[in-house]
Amino acid sequence: MTRRFVVIGQQATASPDFSLLDLPGTSGRLDVLLRCVRAALLVSHGLRRDTIVYLVLQGGPDAPRVLRLDGNDIRFVRPDERSLALLVQKALGRELPPAERNAFVTIRPGLARATGDLEAVLADLGPHAVTAYVLEEDGRDVRALALADRDVVVFVGDNHGFDPATRARIELLGATAVGIGPISLHADDAITVVCNELDRRRATREATA
């Protein structure tokens, strides 16, 4: 089962010209998305090989762009925010061969970039979009939901949540709105909770198989 997390950065910069010394102040809060990468992809002493993270970057002059980080192939990812910021900065600054809009171009194993918005992600997902969830504070309680026992895609908002157009597009996919508790958490913490729920269910399934 592959887990895909799609984080929508409404103002997160798609350009490399941000300062590593003042990430929150110069990058349209790209730091929020970097913490999401850590939460989705990294565990203690390792990577989640079954997880792919998409960062939808809607801020700055090069927007929109999407970065895709695939836990199965990516190497040398460190958990600290500065290292993640450097990884993203290099990925955004890299000259790539011309490609069609929404097409991902590999930068290095496990790391790819597309020019495009949410549509680039949806094109890349293909049939995976059918088992879609969207994290919303007023969604159905995750603990009352039978989460799919197969590939899932989970949409996550940034510090501003979702803009109306993105929310409408995700709704069109038939995504189930999922709540993970009565309090609005930071996006990365929300991802950690979802990963934990999925981990627990998988462990239960495997124990009873």
Ligand SMILES: C[S@@+](CC[C@H](N)C(=O)[O-])C[C@H]1O[C@@H](n2cnc3c(N)ncnc32)[C@H](O)[C@@H]1O
């Ligand atoms: C900091 S919250 C967004 C805050 C607030 N919704 C807003 O509009 O400013 C970031 C994202 O984490 C997810 N999230 C946070 N708390 C959640 C909860 N209790 N249930 C489900 N999703 C949550 C949602 O995807 C949300 O858009």
